[in-house]
Amino acid sequence: MPVAQARAKVNLFLHVTGRRLDGFHTLDSLAVFPPVGDTLRLESGTGLSLAIDGPFGAGLSGEADNLVLRAARSFADAIGRSPDIAFTLTKNLPVASGIGGGSADAAASLRLLAAHWHRAVPPDLAVSLGADVPVCLESRPARMGGIGEILAPAPQLPDFGMVLVNPGIAVSTPAIFVARTGDFSLPAGLPARWNDAAAMAADLARLSNDLEAPAIRLAPAIGEVLAALRSTPNCLLARMSGSGATCFGIFPTGADAARTAASLARPGWWAWGG
Numbered sequence: 617m618p619v620a621q622a623r624a625k626v627n628l629f630l631h632v633t634g635r636r637l638d639g640f641h642t643l644d645s646l647a648v649f650p651p652v653g654d655t656l657r658l659e660s661g662t663g664l665s666l667a668i669d670g671p672f673g674a675g676l677s678g679e680a681d682n683l684v685l686r687a688a689r690s691f692a693d694a695i696g697r698s699p700d701i702a703f704t705l706t707k708n709l710p711v712a713s714g715i716g717g718g719s720a721d722a723a724a725s726l727r728l729l730a731a732h733w734h735r736a737v738p739p740d741l742a743v744s745l746g747a748d749v750p751v752c753l754e755s756r757p758a759r760m761g762g763i764g765e766i767l768a769p770a771p772q773l774p775d776f777g778m779v780l781v782n783p784g785i786a787v788s789t790p791a792i793f794v795a796r797t798g799d800f801s802l803p804a805g806l807p808a809r810w811n812d813a814a815a816m817a818a819d820l821a822r823l824s825n826d827l828e829a830p831a832i833r834l835a836p837a838i839g840e841v842l843a844a845l846r847s848t849p850n851c852l853l854a855r856m857s858g859s860g861a862t863c864f865g866i867f868p869t870g871a872d873a874a875r876t877a878a879s880l881a882r883p884g885w886w887a888w889g890g
């Protein structure tokens with residue numbers, strides 16, 4: 617049975633650089649894809665269906681607006697096919713959490729269908745499903761511009777560890793963009809490569825996630841997560857990803873990160889490290 621991984625997307629920094637006339641914001645961001653995520657399975661079926669399991673499956677229904685099904689219907693419409701597909705989604709990532717789980721699921725749906733139908737994903741289909749879907753379709757480190765859909769190579773990244781922590785609060789992306797105040801940021805200047813995790817964290821520390829302050833105002837638990845991450849040994853940088861509420865910590869090694877994630881277990885919190 618064909619299976620696709622839908623890895624979490626983490627924004628190592630996120631500058632909001634402007635606002636388009638249609639209300640979407642222009643961004644400069646560096647996205648990475650740690651090895652944690654949802655799993656999507658495809659089987660031939662009659663009609664289009666979605667079954668959902670996994671630790672965060674109960675928070676989502678297999679309804680028509682699920683991004684897995686929206687992606688499949690859009691792809692089928694674009695190439696004039698009927699989508700006779702039974703999907704099963706194992707939802708391991710918290711929902712509405714700033715790590716693009718829904719976007720990664722949509723991208724996984726497109727990848728599985730492209731292989732199943734022997735057809736390329738039509739241009740512009742990914743971004744029509746969400747600003748984060750193009751980068752999730754690539755699912756490798758990338759610099760995001762435009763509203764997220766213009767992708768450029770990332771700097772060469774060193775080995776490093778990452779911890780993800782979510783305080784169990786769903787955060788609405790549009791609400792956070794609306795709550796943002798102040799001037800727009802400039803795009804960041806980045807080197808072609810970082811030699812080690814400390815050098816990467818030092819450069820990233822000079823940048824920001826412009827959505828972090830408004831998200832903390834709307835969901836103060838995000839501040840608690842950041843404080844908890846910053847108080848752990850060896851944490852080189854802690855910051856929120858996307859529109860929150862998930863925060864990440866950068867650590868020298870994956871072993872440091874795995875140990876730290878285990879130490880951050882709290883009732884209602886989700887933590888991963890590797």
Ligand SMILES: C[C@@](CO)(OP(=O)(O)O)[C@H](O)COP(=O)(O)OP(=O)(O)OC[C@H]1O[C@@H](n2ccc(N)nc2=O)[C@H](O)[C@@H]1O
Binds near residue numbers: 639641716748790
């Ligand atoms: C903020 C980011 C950063 O990577 O991550 P998440 O918090 O979603 O993980 C993304 O830009 C989110 O992308 P995505 O979740 O696909 O957003 P969409 O469904 O396209 O848009 C949801 C809403 O967010 C706002 N939006 C989104 C993207 C963008 N560049 N400007 C915006 O203003 C708009 O109000 C839009 O109606």
Ligand SMILES: Nc1ncnc2c1ncn2[C@@H]1O[C@H](COP(=O)(O)OP(=O)(O)O)[C@@H](O)[C@H]1O
Binds near residue numbers: 721
């Ligand atoms: N397969 C899916 N997984 C997660 N969320 C989904 C999915 N399909 C639709 N959604 C909806 O998309 C919204 C954004 O979810 P998600 O991508 O997890 O968060 P974020 O955009 O903050 O990273 C949620 O409010 C959720 O109801």
